[in-house]
Amino acid sequence: MATKKAKSEAKKTSFKKYILWFWGLFTAGVLLLVLLFLLAGWGVFGKMPEVDQLENPETNLATEVFSSDGQTLGKYYNENRTPIKYEDLPDNLINALVATEDIRYYDHSGIDAFGTLRAVTYLGTKGGASTLSQQLAKQLFHGEGSQNIIARISQKMKEWIIAVRLERSYTKEEILAMYFNVYDFNNNAVGVRSASRIYFGKEPDELKIEEAAVLAGMFKNSSLYNPRRNPEGVTNRRNVVLLQMKKANYISEKEKDSLQAIPLKIDYHPESHQSGLATYFRMYLRDFLKDWAKENPKPEGGTYNIYRDGLKVYTSIDSRMQKYAESAVERHMKNLQAKFDEQNKKNNTAPFRGVSEGDIKRIIDRAMKNSDRWRQMKAKDIDEEKIIASFDKKTDMRVFSWKSETDIDTTMTPRDSILYYKSFLNAGMMSMTPQTGEVRAWVGGINFKHFKYEHVKQARRQVGSTFKPFLYATAIDQLHLSPCYEQPNTLHTIPAGKHGVTQDWTPKNSNGKYGGMVTLKNALANSLNTISARLMDKVGPEPVIDLIDKLGVDTENIDPVAAIALGSVDLSVFEMVSAYSTFANKGVYVKPVIVTRIEDKNGTILYQHVPESRDVMSEEAAYVTLNLMEGVTQGGSGTRLRTTWSPAYYKNVVTGHPYEFKNAIAGKTGTTQNQSDGWFMGIVPNLVTGVWVGGEDRSVHFPGIRYGQGATMALPIWGLYMKDVYDDEELEVSKEDFERPENLSIEVDCSGYEEGDEDKTEEELAKEREEEEMMESLGGL
Template sequence: MATKKATNKPAQKTSFKKYIFWFWALFIGGISIIVLLFCMASWGFFGEMPEFDQLENPETNLATEVFSSDGETLGKYYNENRTPIKYEDLPENLINALVATEDVRYYDHSGIDAFGTLRAFVYLGSKGGASTLSQQLAKQLFHGEGSQNIIARVSQKMKEWIIAVRLEENYTKQEILAMYFNVYDFNNNAVGVRSASRIYFGKEPNELEIEEAAVLAGMFKNSSLYNPRRNPEGVTNRRNVVLSQMAKANYITEEEKVELQAKPLKIDYHPESHQSGIATYFRMYLRDFLKDWAKENPTPDGGTYNIYRDGLKVYTSIDSRMQKYAEDAVSKHMKNLQAKFDEQNKKNKGVAFRGISQDAIDKIVTRAMKNSDRWYQMKEKNIDEEKIIASFDKKTEMRVFSWKNEKGIDTLMTPRDSIIYYKSFLNAGMMSMTPQTGEVKAWVGGINFKHFKYEHVKQAKRQVGSTFKPFLYATAIDQLHLSPCYELPNTIHTIPAGKHGVTKDWSPKNSGGEYGGMVSLKDALANSLNTISARLMDKVGPEPVIDLIGKLGVDTENIPPVAAIALGSVDLSVFEMVSAYSTFANKGVYVKPVIVTRIEDKNGTILYQHVPESRDVMSEEAAYVTINLMEGVTHGGSGTRLRTTWSPPYYKDVVTGHPYGFKNAIAGKTGTTQNQSDGWFMGIVPNLTTGVWVGAEDRSVHFPTITYGQGATMALPIWGLYMKEVYEDKDLDISKSEFEKPKDLSIEVDCDEVKENQDNENQDNTGENLDF
């Protein structure tokens, strides 16, 4: 037995050493393989790894944000609606909710949570994953969602670990949190927590309540599943899980948790898209402005700024409050005006077209077809033109605009019929500007941007009618030193052929058909007497008038030097009219309109700063006298309804009592075209000029009579409704004062005093003929 024991001991020792050897060999080999795999991942063997400079400047596709002059966000331009937010602007509750739910040991690890990793390995992920916030950020920034392939998943996880450690080495915990909040996609065009907060709750992140912060923190698990619009029940349950985690981590008390979990889910959805929000038409124009600016202003490295991803900050002159009042005024008036328009078109066989043949209507519709998206899209597919035309006669499901439902109405209609349907709507353009600075405060380019893309402030030019007459009067005042009290005979005046561009004798008539007696310039402008305009045009000629409006910012290239411009036969934009009229309020100094005051890059570096452009156009005296003339329009002319109890019949069910009741100084002018297709009103107070145009897309679509088809009914009410709201907002400080009179005014503007002096002279010089 002793021999047996002696032979067994060496065998046991050899066997034990073998196990020890293989254990260490496998352990060291495994560690080496893991290290080698990490090195290979770092070297790029398993796909591209970001360089250090990429980590310093991760590509996050930042939206350009547009701000109003009062600090509100008007809108954004983006591929992804991501607007970065700084850590200090994140509310504590939002940070706590995220950390408690996604990475409770976030402040204790350096990118990899060893405890969490071990737990995930032992329990195979059944008690939670091991990804830290740093790892999740790495995945969001550099390689997106994981793969189903096991090898790819392992390589991605290794890359996540490497990037997470690098992030932790180069950024503070606070910076990593801010980056993570800024890159996550919350769906519904909400990329980043600032967009999500604005879209789902209509507020900035620092305004979020605890339960609202918990909703957003819960969405980090799966924003598609926990989408507040599609899954309110699931979102509520997920929110309550987050609140439980916050209580568990001692960020809130148990009592607070119970109270907050009992609250109903409240979502205040505010979509942010290129077609929603306020100032949509303005933003469309601004987009093109910025693209042109970017072409002329390269980046420091010689590249071109991209407004959809470079995170620019654009500061505009628009006041969000005034913009809202303007849009509300347009909507309120146009809804009622359209109802009256539709009522008058019930028996019209041409639907809304008047005074043209069916052949002309067909040509209008065909032209609209060829300008439509449907036509362009089918053309790009090389579809035969006959088939394209045939497609416009096939009924299809569509959502069309209606004043009865702001979201539109679903219907079955042929595309051809939809064209005629849209042609039947009246549209509007409106702009408001500070004369002294050129700052555009409100810009309404139409009634609904989603359905009517054509812009009616800058893009459209329409016949201005009698709103052109102040330019003629101003020319006469400046050249001939005329007083508003200067009188001319109200009789038909003929400008013979060959004079002032007239091809045959021109004898314009008054729209009201009233003639006789002597009329002052003030009364003539107030009542838009064409006979007086003809006489003034005969005195000064068309060239000086065109020269004046050119100095007032009007494009005169296509304006012929003919006498007929005295009655407003020219086509101008609302933008041109407002900027030109503003010169009268600014004492004869033209200031070029400004819409952008400053542009900054994503780091706050100023790339563009507006420099005012101005020039003297007329004397302060001539400007004031013209203003005085236009004040007569609101005291005894077509603008008198701004001060009286009169209101259009269709307002009876909308506005009770007196709709306007203005008592302050207002200079204005209405304009109406010959067939009632265009209605204008230009209104001026000392520190605000506003222009309004109303009409249909096609000039053959118009009111049948002057009752509703005049500027005083079509456009003036929008100005009145807008200014009532503007004046009620005391923070805006819109003037109710008198227009400032020049100290050295030599032209008499008090016509009552002039008349009294003339009567006295007549008594002293009985029998003499006074020559006016």
């Protein structure tokens, strides 16, 4: 008996010992866990964020660029993140995320105890334990976890601590908004606003339930569930989200079934520095903003960074007019390029003309040394001979082509690719409201990805006859001349030593016709060089240069010589449009504006545009100059803007568009020597637009005047653009006459002076004008 009793007591003692050991180990484990959390909180396992960091998490915010009509033109970013407030998030999006990622989100304080126990019990096979607060902690402060188990445990503890601190510092709504704003959805879509715009082409509050489900599904793994690469997987994941929304009673069974049956529909709108609307404008704006930032430091010190400070930039560009401008350039240049390629088929030096083999070699060598390939290899100290040799090795590349909506995959040598890109004609176009100086449209080229050189502000090209209105305006302002003022259409010589002429200068008319008296209006419409010479002799080059200087033109490199009367100077489209705008603004020059306001991420105004203007010429002189230029579209090279049908003579010419404009239009075409540059400047009362077309090199041009004149190369872009602009009545672009000044003292009705063209057919006028322009090109400027 004693033995049994002793054994029983020994068992009780042993069992008691086990219980004590269990509770001891349990207590030690809890204390160890508490200690580990304390150590993690104290930063022993790595730096923990301070409270102020939690209140102000460091996220890169994109600078957003807005059009004057409230549309997003583009962004500048390291990460394409544009924050959105909780109140701007649609309920469907919030419900989809909560139902799928954290169904007890509104009931826990950062850590889901039930989810954690479930994850531990089933080793994660029935779902993880991370709450949205924990996932936000991971996204904001230390990214993805390490594969090392110890480091992962340490990181998990940090996530729990940060999640609890987040819950203490922010409301549930604020945490949701932060999570939506920091998640990377791939394809340059950081944050749900960027993702919504990129994958569906709309703002988040416009998302349908099934679209919100797609984005919510991407939170699981945006690389795996990428709509562009894995549409089937994304559809399945979307349907899982919809199922979860039904389980959470956010949608009904019937809604779930109908939504799951909808095919996946993605409307992909890439947002990058090289795509989207107004790419060339955004490139220029980027440099403008960088210069502004240097001159306007932050109040607390430091410099604004356009890639991460979340600025809001409001521009003068109208997104509708920008679209019409880009469309006009694309439609015309695609057709014009086809004609250019056709005429180069039998050109042994294509795409160049009128140059020697040595000149071509120099052009190619210069292009090679300006290429990214050359710079990158030079930076690696690669021998120059090896660099040159690399340009003759075939390589896979993607090239631009008008024949495809996307780049074409091909194989060619880098040297051949230089020749290939040299063969393209390019364009520059700008449209501006003359009364305010607001630039409404800016097209710097045909494709920013492949042609980086910008042709509105950066490029300066010879302007030809589009310079003549400045000469006429000077004569009108100084001498009070009328459009009806007559001059003899005979050769006029400016002797050597006068007006910067080094030897006797006797310019000839491009049409080779002389004799009789002609009015100034007729002379400008037909670009008669004899009359330009006579006017230059009367006023001299200095007053003309002084005038264009007041019109915003950089005159530093313009010599005061008589030849400027025929357009020998190089100017930019930007300068030409701003200068021509003064005529439409009653003689008052208004400096062009592209940025109206800049705000910081909190909406504080950092910059507000202040208009700059000055009186340049009398209202009367400006109106008379406009009246002169109206003659260009009534009986000169711009008459094709008035056509109601395409003349048979032009049936094979790319410019055979029936524009049918009947409103007041002042304008001027310009064609430079060898057809290297084609210009058209068009003015209506509240919109001035300039267009230039030509090759990158002046030796890249049409062989003849049929396609190589400004009326064929540039004018059609203006015509196509203005037709779209006029069709959009919301833009309110004027079709009225130019406002006549009160007490006009200069005679403008020249009906009794004009040579009669009324008996000629439209085809005869067109053919005659083409012959004149051909002679103008062959005869020089």
